[in-house]
Amino acid sequence: MLPVTYQFPVFDFTELVHEPVISKKYQPLKPLQAGQLTPDIKLINKNGTWLNSKIRNYEGTVFTYQLLSKPLVISFYAEAWNRKGIHILKKLNAIQNEILAAGGNLLIVTAEGPFAQAEVNWKHHFNLSFYHDVNHEIARKFNVFSEEDPIWNKFSGIDVNAPLLATYVLSPAGQIVYDHIDTAFNGSFPVEEIINATKNAR
Template sequence: MYYEIEDELGNVSTIQLKDREAEHSLTVLKNGDLAPLFYLKNEEGAAITSLTGFSLSNDARSIIDLLQFKPLVLSFYCNCWGSYAPKHLAVVQKLAPQVEALGGQLLILTNESQKEIERISRKLETELPIYHDKDYNVARSYGVYSETSPIWDRIAGISEEVFTPSLFVIGKDRRIAYNFVDENFDNTPDTKAILKEVYDWKYKK
């Protein structure tokens, strides 16, 4: 885009302004997409995720290991969502025993520190597996975190790098069976749809 600018002496000059770099829209996983591979492991006593299979401890498990016998409900969560955070966590906590009763499993990934994870865990009525998503790598691969389209640039009250609130059901074939991504922070996951997908995957051959 070109602009003509006149200075105090009446001299006119033309400058070109570069368009703002286009924000890369998040490529959120859709139903039927193959869920990206990641690993769960312990590092110095902290439960973290990794995208590589290198230098992993013997107790590291990949998403393939998790899905070998059970479908997975995967939720991304951050305390820094403000008033939205406890609502989302309450839904996930209520969902967990129902998912387990139907033969599924639930996992929470967060960008919180290990100390904060321990604090969250103490407040929960039921024990939930919570892992730190190291460097936002898993969230990025699932399309719910982007440096070029930060949430703090769109949502009032958030001033740091965070995930987009989201939840996925992943079948035993590693395909996405249900996705919930709340870019506007104004919705909640459809628990009936989630439980239906978990139930259906349990009985699929």
Template sequence: MSLTNDLKSLAQNSAKKHPENVQQIMKNGIQVLKDADIVSQALKTGNAIPEITLPNAANKNISIQELLLDKKVILSFYRGGWCPYCNLELKALQQALPDFEENGATLVAISPETPDNSLTTSEKNNLSFEVLSDVNNKIAEKFNLTFTLPQDLVEIYKGFNIDLEKSNGNTEQQLPISATYIINQDGTILYDHIKEDYKQRADPEELINILKNR
């Protein structure tokens, strides 16, 4: 099955587990982002990316601009290892990694989690690509992807034993919306997939097709 279908199945199963009021709060959180028109403000195809140097899971600084000297870069912003939709996406990206590399691209994932928590995510999902730690969402902010969680959604997450303060090493309750980019070697964005709904992600098959045709 494709990642898109797997995500739909996960969403359907998740909806069955949660009472209506919880589902409504999560839906409202997505609607707030849509009402704020956050996607229209994000960097998109044709824009140049900022300088990006972030620590990986081993606390080694990785420069996207240096990676671009050799290949295009697929850049995936995800919310964190606590998010089941993110983990599903990361596993699908890992499976597609040989195809990405065969078609001239390096894969890099970015989340606001601390390096220690990024390492946990990387090990849990057996990831062999770079997982970078964007503490305080400094890079995500430059892409205009960040938002602050509504307080009622923060409380729902706490009920799920999701501690964003521990995961992200701050008290901001900020996350990036889910976004995937293909970056040309000149630093401009070749492709973007940006959605307010965290249940929607770029399918690896689409990314491979873009790489093959560009």
């Protein structure tokens, strides 16, 4: 009986097509700070982008100069921060009337949609004004969100990218007069400083 010879195909490694290695340049987050100019932002007033807004109801696009007809406290919130984010919302909700009495407005900016916003207000008995920041456009302007430096690189327990827990006071002159980036998570929140900054921003 003749031996059976198996012929295996010879793989030519020169036929491999190597995909190019695309290197992403790391760009660390550098949130805007007090003393810098307010970035040029615009809010679209349609399709449920506002929730419970106490800010003057402009039709269509709301530009920076319209937002800053009076001092504005703007705070970034994301569901991914869980209790940390809710803690800050509780503090802001508690001083909302004092911000208004100081001549300012308060706006919570979030990439969560209107149903999620309404649920937060209802579940925690808040009366906050939210704006739906689609694709984190406003958060990018304040440099508190970036794909190049996702927050899971900085904080444990976060598995999605989200804006930093940042709160700003903006003056009608178009300047950031106060900033607070919560990275300590120790339960403290500078409510008095925010109120005073709002009073002095007029």
